Amino acid sequence: MTTVAEPTTNEKQASRIRQSARLGEWLVLYAVSILGAILISALLVTATGGEWQSVVTALLDGSMRNPGRWGETLGAAAPLLLVALGTVISSRAGLVNIGQEGQLAVGAAFATYFGFLIGGPGPLNLLVLLTFGAIGGALWAGIAALLRFWRGVPEVLSTLLLVAVAGQAVAYGLRWQWLLLAPSASRGNRNQVSEQLSPDRRLPNQVIFGNSFPISVYLAVIIALVVAFLLARSIWGFRLKMLGRNPRAAQHAGVSQNRYGSTALMIGGAFAGLAGAAMLAGGGFAFGNFQLVPGFSANIGWTGLLVALVARERALVCIPVALVFASLRTGSGFVASTGVEGRITDVIQGLLVLALLVPPAVMFIRDRRRARAATTART
């Protein structure tokens, strides 16, 4: 019989040193890649005749420093966070949903249609609005789930192609008064616009130091906490994770891929749809005037997806990332006034995401190399 040797103080110390070295490695990798992305963006601005200092100033002014701006940034971060949380859930189950942009648009359309159809007193109507937003998004994602689990169509493609269809379908609905179009009396000479939500049906605004933002911000943060808890601590979350890591093992353990997979995909859609409804009822920066128009989704779906990718399936990390991306968004309007094309923020965003993909991948390779070296050393 052998006894398990207690780790000596020396070994403990060595492992502690190894761990802090690892942490340092992570930090260096992240710092280098983020700096790289910023450097390339700055070079681009300089190469096209702009000044990068003024772009940075404009971004900070537009997102935080000028009066009322950080409220706008919070307002923009809320739908981004909601979309990202939905994406975290579906990717936890190993599904690649990249159609949030369409699910968001359909959610907003459902919210508009059923909100005006059902009516009712203000606060109750608001609830109807948000609920049907989520249902709309879930149904749109449900199409992709059906195609995936019944017809074997990869969900990557079906969700993506459905984005194009969703945009056109909403625009189509806005042509007909029995669907989404506002009655001619209230729309003036505009062609494709829905009726405006009356003030009592909008999300209440919170005002702090002259910054106002809709209360969907609180809603999004609460949902983030709930999602983080459910994914980490519930049986359901565990099953999703099992499905994502090893579908075959999950199947043997009695986790039906069809059932849990399509549920995860539809919840992802529901969150995007909820974000759409919240944008509709929350109004504010760049989300229109409490009414549905073609192109209403305004890339929030795509950006929310990027937030989830950067946060790498961790619900709570989505919160700061959503704030950063919302700042880029609210800041971009101010950049245009410096003479640099406002779309530079799209470039910065893309480069940043690409840069943040590098460190985990590098660490993975290094860890494997070290593990292999350790095994060869032992034998």
Place this chain on the structure above:
Amino acid sequence: MGFFEALVDIFTSESTYINGALFAALLLFAATGEWVAERAGTINISVEGMLLSGAFTTAVGYDLTQSAVLAILAGICGGLIVAFLQAEMSHRLSADQFVVGLTLNILVLGLTGFLDREIDPQTKVVDTWEIPILSDIPLIGQALFGQPWPFYLLYVLVPVSAWLVYRTRFGLDVRAAGENPQSADVSGIDVNKRRRQAIYYAGFTSGLGGAFLILVQVGQFEDSIVGGRGFIAIAAVIFGGWTIRGTIAGCILFAGALSFRLSIQGLGYQLNSELLQSLPFLVTIVGMAFFAHRVRPPAALAQPFVRGLK
């Protein structure tokens, strides 16, 4: 005017076939390379970005040199740049291929949009070459043999790609990497290298596709000029069951849906524009719903390969 008459009108007008051939050619340029990449085991969704980047560098190349040949070479470089990032990040580092592809698409969209406003390259459609006799065939003659000359690159590219994949050592390696990377690795094939090379090939053909888009089909770079057609090319590969013949058939079917939209308006029929806009995507989705489960994908499609990990 009835619906049937409209259909007859569409099928007997030469412009339908010319439009159809142009759309099919663009899809085929992208889909051929995508097919090779998928046979090696990568669903390369950055093909959309490769087309866009190829189109932009073509436009810049043409603006600088006024030479179509050099512009096409520039387009190939544009496609290869995106391919480089995709290949190195997903198959040297092991980042998720969909995440990389998606990010690249968004990055290229932003970057070309930004640079287009700053540079604004000027281009035009290049000269038409009429192939004698063949271009006089009624209905399809002009469509297949009376096009601007970069169109004819396709007649070389597709057979060469098929030969490459089915008849060469390289093609065997590529297919092995897509079907059973573990066995391929044991028999001495560098799986990730072959996969990277297949992605480079996709970058090359998509770069040509981007050049085609600028120099033949549109004549001027616009913001988000590709408009999701790269994704339709991926769908064509899946629809075609990962064979070259099926891919060609898929491209022709989806191109039909794309050109139907133009033809029906060109002939003066009124149909709801939103429905027409979404028609190609609907046809693609329905087409995949019918055929996707009948075909067998490469066994290791979209699965990363790391030696010693299964």
